[in-house]
Amino acid sequence: MQFNSYLFILAVVPAFVLCYFLLSGLNKTAGKLAIIAFGAWFYAYGGWDSAAILGISLLVNLLASLALSGQKRFRKLTLALAVLANVGLLLYFKYCNFALGTLFALLGKSYTAKNILLPLGISFFTFQQIMYLVSLYRGEIRKLNLLDYLCYILYFPKLIMGPLAEPTDFIGQLNQAERKRIDWENVACGVKLFGFGLFKKMILADTFARAVNWGFGNLDSATSGDLFLVTLFYTFEIYFDFSGYSDMAVGVSQMVNITLPMNFDSPYKAFSIRDFWKRWHMTLTAFLTKNVYFPLGGSRKGTIRTYINILAVFLVSGLWHGANWTFLLWGLLHGLLQVLERIFHKRYERLHGAVKWLYAFIAVNLLWLLFRADSIGQWKEMLTTMFSFRDMAVSGGLIRSFVLPETAFLLDKLDFLGLNGRIRGLPMLITTLGALLLCLIPENNYRNLKKLSIPNLLLCAAGFVWAFLSLSSESVFVYFNF
Numbered sequence: 001m002q003f004n005s006y007l008f009i010l011a012v013v014p015a016f017v018l019c020y021f022l023l024s025g026l027n028k029t030a031g032k033l034a035i036i037a038f039g040a041w042f043y044a045y046g047g048w049d050s051a052a053i054l055g056i057s058l059l060v061n062l063l064a065s066l067a068l069s070g071q072k073r074f075r076k077l078t079l080a081l082a083v084l085a086n087v088g089l090l091l092y093f094k095y096c097n098f099a100l101g102t103l104f105a106l107l108g109k110s111y112t113a114k115n116i117l118l119p120l121g122i123s124f125f126t127f128q129q130i131m132y133l134v135s136l137y138r139g140e141i142r143k144l145n146l147l148d149y150l151c152y153i154l155y156f157p158k159l160i161m162g163p164l165a166e167p168t169d170f171i172g173q174l175n176q177a178e179r180k181r182i183d184w185e186n187v188a189c190g191v192k193l194f195g196f197g198l199f200k201k202m203i204l205a206d207t208f209a210r211a212v213n214w215g216f217g218n219l220d221s222a223t224s225g226d227l228f229l230v231t232l233f234y235t236f237e238i239y240f241d242f243s244g245y246s247d248m249a250v251g252v253s254q255m256v257n258i259t260l261p262m263n264f265d266s267p268y269k270a271f272s273i274r275d276f277w278k279r280w281h282m283t284l285t286a287f288l289t290k291n292v293y294f295p296l297g298g299s300r301k302g303t304i305r306t307y308i309n310i311l312a313v314f315l316v317s318g319l320w321h322g323a324n325w326t327f328l329l330w331g332l333l334h335g336l337l338q339v340l341e342r343i344f345h346k347r348y349e350r351l352h353g354a355v356k357w358l359y360a361f362i363a364v365n366l367l368w369l370l371f372r373a374d375s376i377g378q379w380k381e382m383l384t385t386m387f388s389f390r391d392m393a394v395s396g397g398l399i400r401s402f403v404l405p406e407t408a409f410l411l412d413k414l415d416f417l418g419l420n421g422r423i424r425g426l427p428m429l430i431t432t433l434g435a436l437l438l439c440l441i442p443e444n445n446y447r448n449l450k451k452l453s454i455p456n457l458l459l460c461a462a463g464f465v466w467a468f469l470s471l472s473s474e475s476v477f478v479y480f481n482f
Contacts, residue, residue, distance in 0.1 A: 001045045003248045004201050006471060017255050024180040031180060032147045039154030050119040060085050061129045068136045069144040079137045083130055090126045093118055098323030121160035123320055127287055128153055132167045140168045157249040161479045163263040164283035179257035189449050190254030195464035196445050197247025202467035204435055205241035206475050208233045211401035225392035227382050231369045236435045238368060241478040247445055262446045268439040271356040273337040276364055288313050311335040330370045337363060394425060402428040
């Protein structure tokens with residue numbers, strides 16, 4: 001089930017909030033059972049095959065958690081085996097065909113891909129399982145509590161696409177008595193953030209997605225100008241799509257007094273690639289830093305080892321995103337740029353801020369194009385076309401991707417100066433400039449969570465109504481398949 005659906009907005013969210021507080025008023029156990037029941041139903045709604053895989057994961061990790069709680073010896077071995085079991089499950093379902101296809105290609109043989117189910121959100125719930133086990137091993141969680149464990153894993157706002165939450169923080173909030181009573185200010189803040197997230201997804205991300213899909217569907221005829229714009233449009237699409245989901249997840253959680261961590265902090269304001277990764281998908285960055293970078297030695301074992309560790313982290317990040325050489329190269333290039341920024345740190349810091357921002361923004365754009373491409377070869381061909389500058393005209397098909405019924409109506413009624421007829425591609429221009437300004441000027445929605453001024457609420461209401469009226473059909477989130 002998608003967050004941007006009538007069923008979720010009109011039925012699931014109100015029912016969840018109501019049931020959670022009604023049952024929590026009886027006792028805290030009943031409230032936890034509501035979280036577990038809604039999470040199990042929400043995931044099973046996406047398919048019983050996926051639900052069976054999640055059930056197996058829950059059982060394996062429950063047994064591992066019991067072993068870690070009940071013994072003092074062999075705890076490190078138990079943790080290692082449990083982590084390997086989780087990683088093995090992830091590798092099989094997500095990377096089996098990729099690995100076998102690569103092996104057969106190296107041997108010069110053909111390979112027919114197996115029909116292997118990709119469970120919904122397997123990357124996210126696998127990492128959450130590992131986080132719980134590590135916290136249990138380190139003593140951050142004293143002992144296994146079945147209901148707390150199931151609530152942590154099955155909490156549906158973060159189950160499919162995050163944010164990745166630390167188990168100690170989530171479970172600690174879950175057991176605070178003062179959070180069991182409805183807080184109308186939190187409900188209002190949550191509704192506001194959910195509304196902004198829905199607007200990001202339905203009006204911005206989905207509009208840019210139509211343009212990006214047109215570009216990738218017309219690569220043979222697309223001009224250099226088209227592909228430069230498509231690259232920029234995908235940069236906007238993936239940000240508004242994923243940050244929109246995160247806003248909605250945080251918003252629903254805020255309604256029930258649960259605070260999920262910030263996942264995005266205006267990433268396109270970054271002045272370097274290092275800065276970008278402190279702002280983009282922050283919970284994944286924190287997970288990889290804590291569970292990959294630090295165990296490898298971090299920056300404690302010399303300069304060369306530090307660089308190797310950075311590259312290892314970003315290779316893992318690339319592989320986590322998908323079974324394709326494009327993701328591996330995308331991760332590797334992000335790692336290499338961070339290494340270069342460290343090597344030339346002193347010189348880089350002397351550059352003007354505008355130059356640093358422009359470098360970071362262009363680098364992120366070009367690497368997002370690799371992320372979106374079907375193959376490394378396709379990415380190279382697109383870059384070749386772009387930087388040949390042979391034809392900088394913009395195709396009509398790309399421009400028409402931005403002509404929505406509501407925008408056409410508004411431009412027709414509000415076009416006092418007749419600009420719509422004079423400026424070719426005015427809807428595309430307005431949408432692009434608006435997206436850029438939203439990325440660079442306002443403070444992050446998460447940081448503005450508690451601000452409930454009248455203008456802020458009116459803006460949210462207008463955005464929510466516009467987005468809600470656009471719910472003619474569910475559109476899948478970019479990270480839904482990760």
